[in-house]
Structure formats: C-alpha cells, structure tokens
Amino acid sequence: MRLFIAEKPSVAKAIVNELGVVKRNNGYIECSGQNYVTWCFGHLLEQAEPDAYTAEDIPVSKKTGKKIWRMQDLPIFPTQWKLLPKSDKGVKAQLKVIKTLIPKAQTIVNCGDPDREGQLLVDEILEFYGNKKPVLRFWVSAQDSASIRKGLGNLQPNSKYNGMKLAALGRQRADWLLGMNLTRALTLAHSSREERRLIAVGRVQTPTLQLVASRDLAIKNFKSIPFYNFNADIKVAGGSFKATWKAAENQKGLDESGRLVSKEAAIALKQKLQQAKSGVITKAEEVLKKQVQPKAYSLADIQLEASNKFGFSAQETLDTCQSLYENHKCASYPRSDCQFLPESQFDDAPSVIAAVAKSIPDLAALAKKANPSIKSPTWNDKKITAHHGIIPTCQSVSWEALNEKEKKIYFLIAKRYLSQFFPEHQYLVKTIELDIAGEKFCAHGKTVKVAGWKGFNEEEEKEELQVLPKVTKDERAAVAGISVKQDMTKPPAYFTEGTLIAAMEKIHTIVENPEHKKLLKEGDGIGTPATRAAIITELKKKGYLASKGKKINASEVGFALLKVVPELVKNPVLTAMFERKLKDVEAGTGSLQDFLNTQQKFILQEITKAKKLAGI
Incomplete structure (x- = not known):
C-alpha cells in the first residue's frame, strides 16, 4: 500500500482524479493500484506554548488560567521542542485518520506544497507519529491534470528535500523564541503588575508597525514648499x-x-x-x-487593487478569494506570491473562457472576442513558484449565487484572465x-x-x-x-491596507545594504502572501494600528511600543539576516542548531537589558 498525504483537500482531490477512486472513506480515499490518499488542512500541529517548558510550581493566573509571567523564568529556550495537535475537533479527527493509515503503508508520499513550509507540514506529522517507512516526495506547482500526472510519474526521495524542512523548522522556532521571550521580557520591564501593558513583539509584526509609524511621522513632520x-x-x-x-x-x-x-x-x-x-x-x-498583457494577480496584487477600487481590507479580499476557491470553486488557490501561469494550463483556456462567459453576464460578449490561441508572456513555467497566479477555473458559477464582494473580486480575476487572449x-x-x-x-x-x-x-x-x-x-x-x-510639494500618502501589503512585499526598496536588499527581494519581503493580511489584522486587534476609512495609522499604543522595542527587531534587516542563515541551512552548509544559537544569543542580550531595567 502507498499512502499519499496532501497538504490540503484540493491537492488530494487532484491526485485522486488521476489515480482513480475505488472507495471514499471518512478522511481518506482508497484509489486503484493499492493507493490511499489522505489530507491535511494546512498545519495540523503547532508549537507548544511556553507553559510547557517552564517550572511546574509557577502560580497560575486566575484570569487567564495559565502560568503567570515572571522575569526570573526567562529566557525560555526549549531543549526538546514539543508539537501539539491544534485544538480544532476536525484537525484532531484528521490526525487520528493519518495515524491509523501510516502503519498500514509500505511507502508514504509527502504531497506538501512545493516550498519550505509545505515540506515541513507533512514531515512534522510523520515525525510526530514516529514513522520509519520509506518516504517519497510529490512535487508540482499546479493542480491541473497534466501537472499532477507529471508529478506522479516523477516521485523523488523525500530526503532530497530535508534542507527545506530544516529551514522551515528554523524559521518556525526562531520566530517562537523571539516572540515569546521578548514579548514577556519587554512587557514585564515596562509595565507594573497592577497595570500590565502588553508589548507584543514579532519578527514580521514589529517591522510592519514601524513601516506605518514612519510614514505617519513623515506626513506629520512634512513641510510643504x-x-x-x-x-x-x-x-x-x-x-x-x-x-x-x-x-x-x-x-x-x-x-x-x-x-x-x-x-x-x-x-x-x-x-x-x-x-x-x-x-x-x-x-x-x-x-x-x-x-x-498584464500578468495574473498575485494575492498582494489583488489586495492592493481591491483596496484602491472598493476599500476592501486585506483580510476581506483574502477571505473573498478563499470563498471563490473553496465554496464556489470558480477561482484558483489564492495564497500566491506568483503572477505567472504554468504552460501546461494553456490548453485549458477555451474551457476557462467559456466558464467566465457563462458565469459573468457582463463579460460574455468580451469572452466571445477572446482568442485562446494568443499566448501571452504570463504563461511561463520558469517563473512559477509554489503556486501560480490567481485565475478563474473551468467551473462556472451562478452569478446570483455570489455575494457582492465575491462578484467584484471574481470580476477582477476573470477580466485580468481574459486580457491574456487579446493582442498586445x-x-x-x-x-x-x-x-x-x-x-x-x-x-x-x-x-x-x-x-x-x-x-x-x-x-x-x-x-x-x-x-x-x-x-x-x-x-x-x-x-x-x-x-x-x-x-x-505634497507629503507621502497614508498607508491603506492594500499599499501596506505591497510595501511588505517590496520591503527591499527601503533597505540600503545591497546584500540585505537582495535577500529581502529574493525572499519576497516580510511575511508571506498567506500571513500578511493576518498580521495587519492582529496589529489592529492589539490596538497598535487603527483604521479610518481606507487610511491606516499607528496608534498611540503602537508608537509607545516602538519606543521600547530593540532597534533590530523593528528593522526588516532581521528578516534578511534570517534568510541568509536559512539559505545555508537549506543548502546543508549551515546547521539548524547554529542558526538557533545565534537567535538565542541575541534574545539573551535583550533579556539581560530588560532584567537590568526591571532591577533584577
């Protein structure tokens, strides 16, 4: 028996369509040729919280039900990292299915997305359950039939991608160490027990706040001449x-x-x-x-356009794209940083154009004029990353079944796709x-x-x-x-959520050091297409950012936080330094532990300063 573990149900479905269904079961599908396919919903496991690593005798807060924060317990540097199933019932049920299937398999196939995080996502489950079976790697950048067949016929040893897993693990653990330790240290050092003021720190979150605060100050101090x-x-x-x-x-x-x-x-x-x-x-x-012709939308592109045209927040646009993908199945996977399309999908153009014509009455006439033999530069396998650009699918949808936000976003996606089939x-x-x-x-x-x-x-x-x-x-x-x-002369414009997303993606433009600039550009900025909207939402939730119409500003609380956060943590250069070391880990020229030791050294220095400030 061969067990395929996909990163998400849509990938599992694409694989099943090629293997052929024998029997559908709860949480997995039996396919022809003794193949079984199961799936995840993104990460099913998560890092344990600091309470799992601190002393048992620490008092528990009546308010939170968790151990109280104490400066003497810092730093928290786990020696044995603990992963726990996410609390969602569906996640726990799916993990149980995977746990049952692993011992029955002769060979397991990792079908995570073709990137670091996709590699780690499946590998960590296999390690969590102590798998000793041989593991192969399924690697495709698109979910069309031709790409899936090609991937199934070219399975590689999973060990070939071990460096990618270690790099993803390094990013995950370093972010945990930085966020958990410095948030506690700075909160304890700069607020009293009676009036605790959270100073939340994050490698991406804090530079994002700094971006907005710097723009606000530039506008405030601007003198028109x-x-x-x-x-x-x-x-x-x-x-x-x-x-x-x-x-x-x-x-x-x-x-x-x-x-x-x-x-x-x-x-x-x-x-x-x-x-x-x-x-x-x-x-x-x-x-x-x-x-x-304009390239297909990446998530950042459509978030910017939807912000400018409709005033949508980054999260609103992501949620709407996700709904078109998951619920209506009329748009491709949205969490993409890529603007290009795989050449293997070019032959699907007549079907996609027909689906657009059937779905959107206002584009029906235009769709009839489209020439599917025109192949724009957007079709380029060499430019494909983990995912391709956001486009309509071959599946039509009832226009009336879409809500107003879905209509607006689907219209943008469809019109951009149709542009590919008109002349330069x-x-x-x-x-x-x-x-x-x-x-x-x-x-x-x-x-x-x-x-x-x-x-x-x-x-x-x-x-x-x-x-x-x-x-x-x-x-x-x-x-x-x-x-x-x-x-x-006019001051710079205030950020909107759309322009802030774009600034996070193109953060290299404000960095002077050529090496750091190159690393940030190659790493697609700070955050990822999947996390940038959530980061902005989290900053607003914590009260560090505030919105007024389309405009987004740093709050007084946000400015106060930036006054006490270490300069390096506010600077996107930290991400560039991360990426430089993680590239070495991925290539096998640097070790995961050495990378983490470097992060711990920096964190220890900042905790020592915080303790001194607190009189400890």
Missing part, C-alpha cells in the same frame, strides 16, 4: 502643442528631486524666457512601443525637444496603433499624452506664450 513649472505654447507649420521646461544639470535652485524651488531663480528664468519669440527643434523622435497594446510615442533661449523644453505625444487588451481596460491608462504634429529636426518653432505655475 513651493516649486515652479514652466510651460510653453508652441506653434509649427503642422500644428501646435505644449512643451515643458527641463532643468539643466547646472541649474541653480533645484531640490533633491530636481524641482525648481528657488523663487529668485524662477523669476530670473521667467524674465529670460518671456523675451523669446521662437525656438529650434533639437530632437524629433517617433518610436513604436508595445505593452504586453501597440502605440507610437513621439518626443519633441526644443531649445528656447538656451533652455530645454520637451513634449511627449502618443498615438494608439493597436488597442489590443487595453481596449477594454480603460482604467489601465494612467498617462494622458497629447497628439503631436509632425516636425523635423532644426525646424523653427514660434513661441506663442510662456506660463509659469507655482505648485506645492
């Missing part, structure tokens, strides 16, 4: 157009963004330009450009540069040649460009007028 723009009305034989002044490198009175902020310099420039009655065309260029957007970009009294002026124009996918995506058009007349280099141009406009 005037800057000056010059525009020229130009006439040539072929027509007229507007051109904008571009500062020379040696221009005085510019700020770091290249804006003219000196009033004196602006007055002098105005006087100089107003004397000019003509100019000379120094450049006339016309270039055909193409804009490829092609347009001519014309650039004209002029010399007016020794100053450079530029004009840009655009003429659409092939609307393509943008023909029904008007909202994608962000830049309105004028249509420029035909000109030639060295042609004289009449200056009909020069205008100067005073604008005011």
Whole structure:
C-alpha cells in the first residue's frame, strides 16, 4: 500500500482524479493500484506554548488560567521542542485518520506544497507519529491534470528535500523564541503588575508597525514648499502643442528631486524666457512601443487593487478569494506570491473562457472576442513558484449565487484572465525637444496603433499624452506664450491596507545594504502572501494600528511600543539576516542548531537589558 498525504483537500482531490477512486472513506480515499490518499488542512500541529517548558510550581493566573509571567523564568529556550495537535475537533479527527493509515503503508508520499513550509507540514506529522517507512516526495506547482500526472510519474526521495524542512523548522522556532521571550521580557520591564501593558513583539509584526509609524511621522513632520513649472505654447507649420521646461544639470535652485524651488531663480528664468519669440527643434523622435498583457494577480496584487477600487481590507479580499476557491470553486488557490501561469494550463483556456462567459453576464460578449490561441508572456513555467497566479477555473458559477464582494473580486480575476487572449497594446510615442533661449523644453505625444487588451481596460491608462504634429529636426518653432505655475510639494500618502501589503512585499526598496536588499527581494519581503493580511489584522486587534476609512495609522499604543522595542527587531534587516542563515541551512552548509544559537544569543542580550531595567 502507498499512502499519499496532501497538504490540503484540493491537492488530494487532484491526485485522486488521476489515480482513480475505488472507495471514499471518512478522511481518506482508497484509489486503484493499492493507493490511499489522505489530507491535511494546512498545519495540523503547532508549537507548544511556553507553559510547557517552564517550572511546574509557577502560580497560575486566575484570569487567564495559565502560568503567570515572571522575569526570573526567562529566557525560555526549549531543549526538546514539543508539537501539539491544534485544538480544532476536525484537525484532531484528521490526525487520528493519518495515524491509523501510516502503519498500514509500505511507502508514504509527502504531497506538501512545493516550498519550505509545505515540506515541513507533512514531515512534522510523520515525525510526530514516529514513522520509519520509506518516504517519497510529490512535487508540482499546479493542480491541473497534466501537472499532477507529471508529478506522479516523477516521485523523488523525500530526503532530497530535508534542507527545506530544516529551514522551515528554523524559521518556525526562531520566530517562537523571539516572540515569546521578548514579548514577556519587554512587557514585564515596562509595565507594573497592577497595570500590565502588553508589548507584543514579532519578527514580521514589529517591522510592519514601524513601516506605518514612519510614514505617519513623515506626513506629520512634512513641510510643504513651493516649486515652479514652466510651460510653453508652441506653434509649427503642422500644428501646435505644449512643451515643458527641463532643468539643466547646472541649474541653480533645484531640490533633491530636481524641482525648481528657488523663487529668485524662477523669476530670473521667467524674465529670460518671456523675451523669446521662437525656438529650434533639437530632437524629433517617433518610436513604436508595445505593452504586453498584464500578468495574473498575485494575492498582494489583488489586495492592493481591491483596496484602491472598493476599500476592501486585506483580510476581506483574502477571505473573498478563499470563498471563490473553496465554496464556489470558480477561482484558483489564492495564497500566491506568483503572477505567472504554468504552460501546461494553456490548453485549458477555451474551457476557462467559456466558464467566465457563462458565469459573468457582463463579460460574455468580451469572452466571445477572446482568442485562446494568443499566448501571452504570463504563461511561463520558469517563473512559477509554489503556486501560480490567481485565475478563474473551468467551473462556472451562478452569478446570483455570489455575494457582492465575491462578484467584484471574481470580476477582477476573470477580466485580468481574459486580457491574456487579446493582442498586445501597440502605440507610437513621439518626443519633441526644443531649445528656447538656451533652455530645454520637451513634449511627449502618443498615438494608439493597436488597442489590443487595453481596449477594454480603460482604467489601465494612467498617462494622458497629447497628439503631436509632425516636425523635423532644426525646424523653427514660434513661441506663442510662456506660463509659469507655482505648485506645492505634497507629503507621502497614508498607508491603506492594500499599499501596506505591497510595501511588505517590496520591503527591499527601503533597505540600503545591497546584500540585505537582495535577500529581502529574493525572499519576497516580510511575511508571506498567506500571513500578511493576518498580521495587519492582529496589529489592529492589539490596538497598535487603527483604521479610518481606507487610511491606516499607528496608534498611540503602537508608537509607545516602538519606543521600547530593540532597534533590530523593528528593522526588516532581521528578516534578511534570517534568510541568509536559512539559505545555508537549506543548502546543508549551515546547521539548524547554529542558526538557533545565534537567535538565542541575541534574545539573551535583550533579556539581560530588560532584567537590568526591571532591577533584577
């Protein structure tokens, strides 16, 4: 007998469809060829709480039913880590099924997702039950029939992926050590027993709070200053157009963004330009450009768009996507950081397009115009990560069966998918540069040649460009007028949940160290697509973040927390340091224990400071 253990029921279902059902049972399915398939619901086991590692004689709090927090019990560094079944009854029942099946199997197949966490999720169950049977690894990045068959025909020894398991274990244990120890130490050091103020610390949670607080302070301390723009009305034989002044490198009175902020310099420039009655065309260029179809949504992408368009919170969007995936089965797995699609699914396009046409009345006509033979760059096996981009499935759904949120999100997903089957957007970009009294002026124009996918995506058009007349280099141009406009510099925008998710994903953009920047970019930022919304929700629940409309801010309690948290914990660089060491663990060039020892050393230093502050 061969036992397949899938990470989630949907993966189990895909495998069963290829193996062939013999008998359905409670919690597992018997398939042809002496194959049995069972499943998890994500992690079925979780780390034990600190009470499992501290002395038995510690008093229990009447309020919480747990042992009271004491500085003398810190640090808590487990020597034998304990995993416990999650408290959910369904989880316990499924674990019992798996426990019963393991001894009956000759071979077990780990069917976790193709990433570190997926590797650990099944391995930890096998270790929890002391499995000694041979284990193989099923590894696919998509759940379509062709991908599943390919994976079943290419099972590898599970030991090949041991480094991935150890890296996931290292991340899990290090996060526990940091969060459990520093939360207790800082809470005890900075609040009294009578008025206990929780100071919750987390490797991802705290830098996320710092992101918002820093933006709030930048807006609060921002001082708007005037800057000056010059525009020229130009006439040539072929027509007229507007051109904008571009500062020379040696221009005085510019700020770091290249804006003219000196009033004196602006007055002098105005006087100089107003004397000019003509100019000379120094450049006339016309270039055909193409804009490829937009990639499929990652979770962060659709969370940002739903926030901007509908004001949805990150959690609302995730929950809605999950409902479309689980309840209606009309959208693919949502917790994805990938914008690309597996080439093996390209042949499914006619079926998916038909399902969209049947499901969404307002897209039926557009779906009929879609050309399923067009293969956009979105189809790219080399860019697929653990999951592919979020797209509609071949299964149609009754439009009336969807609630309003589901309709909005499904419409976005379906429209983005249909975009793949329309031609590239092609347009001519014309650039004209002029010399007016020794100053450079530029004009840009655009003429659409092939609307393509943008023909029904008007909202994608962000830049309105004028249509420029035909000109030639060295042609004289009449200056009909020069205008100067005073604008005011604007502060950065407050975060919304959507833009905060995007900032967490692209956290490398604010890090200066090149090595840390590279690691954060390769590791897709801080948090994961599956956890970012939950992190924001948790920060709001604890009162560290507050929302007002779409805007999200750090609260007074959040600012107070950041004043006492160690600088490194607030900094995303900690994640970069984690990732650098975890890559070594995964590759086998570093040990799990060495990684944890490094974390414990840092935690011990901070606990020592907290104890000193508390007079211990």
